[in-house]
Amino acid sequence: MKTELIGRSPAFSRLMNAARMVAATDVSVLLLGEPGSGKSSLAREIHIASPRYTDRFPADCFHEFACTGAREGELGTFIEGITAARATLYLSEVSELCAEDQARLINLLARQDFAAQPLPLRIIAGSTQDLASLAQQGRFRRDLYQRLCVVPLEVPPLRERVLDIPLLTEHFIALAVSRHGLAAPWFKAGAERLLRRYHWPGNLRELANLCERLVILLPGAEIGPENLPPEVRRGEASSGPSSGFELPPQGIDLNSLEAELIRQALSLAGGNKSRAARLLGLTRDTLLYRLQKHLIPG
DSSP, rough: OOGOOOOOOOOOOOOHHHHHHHHHHHEEEEOOOTSSSSSHHHHHHHHHTTTTOOOOSSSHHEEEETTOOOTTTTTHHHHHHHHTTTTTEEOOOOOOOHHHHHHHHHHHHHHHHTTTSSSEEEEEEEEEEEEHHHHHHTTOOOOHHHHSEEEEEEOOOOGGGGGGGHHHHHHHHHHHHHHTTTTOOOOOHHHHHHHSSSSSHHHHHHHHHHHHHOOOOOOOEEEEEGOOOHHHHHHHHSSSSSOOOOOOOTTOHHHHHHHHEEEEEEEEHHTTTTHHHHTTTTOHHHHHHHHHHHHHHO
16 A cells, blocks of 8 residues: 555655655665655555566565564564565664574675675664664664665655655545445545645654544544544644744744744754754755755755
8 A cells, every 4th residue: 555655745755756756776775754654655565666576576685674672682583484586675763673582683694795796685774763873873883874874764744744644645535445345535625735734743643543433433524623623723723823923013034034034943943954844844955945945054
């Protein structure tokens, strides 16, 4: 189910262009993004677009290992059970690997450095945490981080993909309709506006759950703002004209204010540009442009 691979927003298009390019290679990929943003499905899509994919035995070629809660040594046993010659292994929440399994993984990657033929096992890792920061703090092996992060891809949260919400909503509703054999509800304009204004902390997973709930509870009905959860309805007020900021009578220097907010965001994010961009509600590319615009050192 390639849910988050539906979209036309700039953030989505940039991600997919990068994913297509990296799919043609054998390098390790690090997928960074918030929970529910679609890292697992993107890893699977990278595999499907790669030469490693075979439609004859697809289940034998793509494997996912959940690092959260894994027992010591479990990763090694899992890897030994992978029999396909050209497989892809996706490590979800790789920051949760214990020290022993981090060492086993770095040894595996080091051995593959000397392989004359294409690598037998491609590693794609996913993390909701900033691995670079964890490595600096000594909480994740720096040498392992360097090997996993050959190509980092930032999976944007849903709030940065507002243009994709109508397409995704339609898709999730169609899936729920097919699954439960019910009639599809439809949204009033006011309800659609609320969906676009809500910040979606649970990202795609939260939107999918909401669509399924509406199909079950209101099949074939018209969905108005009153039918949406309270947190979604409150999103309109939090995004509306009353933002908590009032323009002073003497006015402001907008360029100076923007530059100062960017500096504060970078400071709060410890210099991490992706995190600073999220604090400002921007894409990383937009933040990089504004850093250049205001001559702020990167």
